[in-house]
Amino acid sequence: MLVDNFKNQNAAAPFFKDVSSVQKVAESRLPTEIGDFRIAGYRSLTSDEEFVVLYKGEFRENIPTLVRIHSQCLTGDVFGSAKCDCGPQLRRAMELIEREGRGAIVYQQQEGRGIGIINKIRAYALQDEGADTIEANERLGLGVDLREYRQCVEILRDLGLKKVKVLSNNPEKIEALRDGGLEIVERVPIEFEPSKNTLKYLTTKKLQMGHLLHLVS
Ligand SMILES: [Zn+2]
Numbered sequence: 001m002l003v004d005n006f007k008n009q010n011a012a013a014p015f016f017k018d019v020s021s022v023q024k025v026a027e028s029r030l031p032t033e034i035g036d037f038r039i040a041g042y043r044s045l046t047s048d049e050e051f052v053v054l055y056k057g058e059f060r061e062n063i064p065t066l067v068r069i070h071s072q073c074l075t076g077d078v079f080g081s082a083k084c085d086c087g088p089q090l091r092r093a094m095e096l097i098e099r100e101g102r103g104a105i106v107y108q109q110q111e112g113r114g115i116g117i118i119n120k121i122r123a124y125a126l127q128d129e130g131a132d133t134i135e136a137n138e139r140l141g142l143g144v145d146l147r148e149y150r151q152c153v154e155i156l157r158d159l160g161l162k163k164v165k166v167l168s169n170n171p172e173k174i175e176a177l178r179d180g181g182l183e184i185v186e187r188v189p190i191e192f193e194p195s196k197n198t199l200k201y202l203t204t205k206k207l208q209m210g211h212l213l214h215l216v217s
Helices: 002-012 074-078 086-100 117-128 133-139 150-158 171-179 199-209
Strands: 022-031 036-044 050-056 065-071 103-108 163-167 183-188
Touching: 022 150, 036 086, 036 150, 050 086, 050 150, 065 086, 065 150, 065 171, 074 086, 074 117, 086 103, 086 163, 103 150, 117 133, 133 199, 150 171, 163 171, 171 183
Parallel strands: 065 103, 065 163, 163 183
Antiparallel strands: 022 036, 036 050, 050 103
């Protein structure tokens, strides 16, 4: 019913940018190894996508606040995969927010830049044979990056944020935050020294996807 209601509202006012297409449906405390956070679940009103946001502190429009849109990476976030830097990035973001006492991480459940975990494992198999992260997706007939961040930004605005310090190396995410009406006062790089496992992946991200990485080793 909610979806239908939203569609009707949206049809009536298609250019009204402040129409929210996400809804907070649950919220609780979440103590972690890094510190005490709050966690909230959001649902999209236009698809069956669900989002999680981990945050702490009080949000005020005039206080620049650390934010990150973190794209789910089961292999990196949960299993500690050394093929990418997702796990360390997530942990670093949590640590910085804990230290500052204020910030939010939207956890976007679009595994493998949107291709899903099974296709990601297929892509890893092609990478075992020498393909890079982009070639692997292309050989599987999949897009290189299917992610869309508009609703992640709506969630940050729903939390009451306006001025943000972005924890990201990804120019598309930074642009999405700006397009979504947030004021970016700073970009906080979130970068690790490449290992022999991550160097090729990070080099491809830098050279072919425009990620803001130094890659000094
Ligand atoms: Zn990853």
